[in-house]
Amino acid sequence: MHVSAKPLRDEIPAGANLCEYCTAKCCRYFALPIETPTEWRDFEFIRWYLLHGQASVFTEDGDWYLMVHTVCKHLENDNRCGIYETRPQICREYTTDNCEYEDDWTYDQYFETPEQIHEYAEAVLPTPRGKGIRSPKPELLQVLS
8 A cells, every 4th residue: 555645835736725735733732831941940840741751842942842742632533623613712823834734843952851851951050069970989898708
């Protein structure tokens, strides 16, 4: 069975509805702006977000966002909205002018795991007072007789 690739945006006939060719990416996640982290406590909150399934964090143009990967419960199997006439205002205002139809999932920074955000925090924040970059000195081994 051969699955045809979706047409490029400029290959879609003039006046056609772009959504008819799309996989409804805009209905498969939502992203909320979050405060820009500036201290360890802020990064610990982000680490907590990432400990939960289906979440990631990204930056774009200096702004930070929490992305929750979840499908709208009204998305139909044909990738159409099941409540189109009564959809929320945010959906009504969304246009296909700058949508992600082309699969351009690029961000300035993208974090998927708590380990990634911890490593990033270590790289950009000063080392907490009293803590060096080395592991604590291990205890001496017992002398065996």
